[in-house]
Amino acid sequence: MTIQESATTSEGRPQRADARRNHERLVEAARELFEEGTDTSMEAIAKRAGVGIGTLYRHFPKRIDVVEAVYRDDVEQVAIVAERVVVELEPWEAIDVFLHAFVNYALGKRRFLNELREAFEKNPELKSASRERLDGAVRLVLETAQRAGVVRTDLTSEEIYGLVGSMCMSALLTTEQCDRLIGLILDGLRVR
Amino acid sequence: MTIQESATTSEGRPQRADARRNHERLVEAARELFEEGTDTSMEAIAKRAGVGIGTLYRHFPKRIDVVEAVYRDDVEQVAIVAERVVVELEPWEAIDVFLHAFVNYALGKRRFLNELREAFEKNPELKSASRERLDGAVRLVLETAQRAGVVRTDLTSEEIYGLVGSMCMSALLTTEQCDRLIGLILDGLRVR
Amino acid sequence: MTIQESATTSEGRPQRADARRNHERLVEAARELFEEGTDTSMEAIAKRAGVGIGTLYRHFPKRIDVVEAVYRDDVEQVAIVAERVVVELEPWEAIDVFLHAFVNYALGKRRFLNELREAFEKNPELKSASRERLDGAVRLVLETAQRAGVVRTDLTSEEIYGLVGSMCMSALLTTEQCDRLIGLILDGLRVR
């Protein structure tokens, strides 16, 4: 499901098949553990990925590099969903499905926020790049719906993204409350 | 600004002046460090408060007790601001000032979220109690403005609270963006 | 049951009734906690005795002073039992009752051994004095029985005392095994 599936990359990322395999496994393992929230040590990540701690460090020299890799992959996956719903579903259905997917997805990041903030501070490029990618995804879905006349036009993707995304991050709302609020937002968006 | 200023409390909180002083200092030190986000060890809190580590532990036997104390105090302060603006300012000004105060305030909690979530899990009473207090504060301001006819009546305090509060928690929004979004929300609330 | 019941002591021990009362309470509380074995902090002792930690330190400036006081009191109590059985019971019954009492008593000291050893090292007088007192007690019972012709005469009190006392201290024997072994020893002692 990830996007970097080519065997070689310009920046010299893993060539050998097993190395690439390990890279993916590690990101996946880290994602799962970050979502579970507890005991996310480097050791635990390596173990869950089924490799030695040394191998983890070969791929990601610092802990924060793991955080960054997970987040880049996360963003990529959301963007891919956007691209998919736009071509596969009706405009309104697309935005409905996308927002709920986005919410469900984002909810898994709650425990990950402090690490993420740190990653942003150390590497501002990460923030701007993923920001753009996410904005693009939301805009893609939103503007398609707006062009089809099913969604209000006085809202920017950034505003939607800000409200929805941040809402999901709150420690104060339950999953159910988030879903209900999304319903409210969708109601507000719809042209009747 | 805190509310418990009487020399004795019914629940048996510290009576001795120096003990009360230390208690306040510790909460204050903890709040500052939680806002700064990094290096929030018990040692650091005690040091910033200017007391020995043992004193910190006498007041708060577990780390999570510090988190809880800071949060309770936080909630109290927000509620107090609500009560103050309602009597001191015009209805619309009150809601405007309150929401911006709330936002500025909540922004300081960003780094504090994971700890807070853990505290909620360990002590559900903390969540419900502070939830009620906050809801009450927001409702006080909102309903006053609604009765004065300056704010739409089709919104509940809970919705306001949910949107605003969670927005502030996002790692993805800058302080400036939050302030701008608050402006948008206020615009949406106003009866014109 | 303790022996120092006079209101004044040559060495300047507590004069005031409440102080003496506290002293006794503290020793009693400490004994109970040492037997239970866990969490025998100075704080816990003071609490169980119903006094403040400061009061504990007024009576016993160092932790080891509590250990010493408990042990002196222990020895005294055993000696008193010896003196009592000798006058109140038949010779054989006396030794039988005494040894079982001694065993039951000594079993409570198991968790106390390391502290005791330390006390001996810091204050050799404690060891020799209590040693003498205990030896005297055992000898009193033993020799009375020997003179009455119901117990073998080729054993010294020291040997009895060594075997029985140390047996009780073992981590390796259960209470039941200790009782059984005492039976064996009594069998061996008896003149038939």
Next chain:
Amino acid sequence: MTIQESATTSEGRPQRADARRNHERLVEAARELFEEGTDTSMEAIAKRAGVGIGTLYRHFPKRIDVVEAVYRDDVEQVAIVAERVVVELEPWEAIDVFLHAFVNYALGKRRFLNELREAFEKNPELKSASRERLDGAVRLVLETAQRAGVVRTDLTSEEIYGLVGSMCMSALLTTEQCDRLIGLILDGLRVR
């Protein structure tokens, strides 16, 4: 002197030469410190073994695991002595040498008792297994001597073991007294 000298073990103990070396060093260091009795912190054990604290924890995740390892090794060594004297010495000499060795050995455990008791409570298997091993060792020596007709036959290994072993544990007996008492016991055992 230890028994596990093969490079690999069935249960997955450390394979790497340096790891095995460290394991042994750590047990040895811990034994020495437990015998000395004071200041037996994990830090002190690691230091004495010449490794970092992390290495100690890699080998023994909890303090009690060190206690257990030391005790298992202790028991093993005593058993090995028994097996050796039985084949290398005359029956009476064997029992004489063995008991004195046992005593000297056990005396080193005095300061170790409370830790040991805790280990027994947490892991009853430890108690039963080592108990069996020790009983077997004593029985081996005793029965060999009994079959050779040099020792009384009306004593079980358990009784010997109970008396001798526990005697050594006493805080109240000096090393010399223990040796003397062993002499007495040997006298009592001998068939004349």
Next chain:
DNA sequence: TATGAATGAGTGTTCATTCAT
């Protein structure tokens, strides 16, 4: 190259002891 053993600074927490009230 992959592995996992080694490292040690850092963390939460305890507790004997001191001292202000």
Next chain:
DNA sequence: TATGAATGAACACTCATTCAT
């Protein structure tokens, strides 16, 4: 005098990171 608040050294234990095999 009795109280309990304050102190800080010490402890068991964790984990990111380095390095030998």
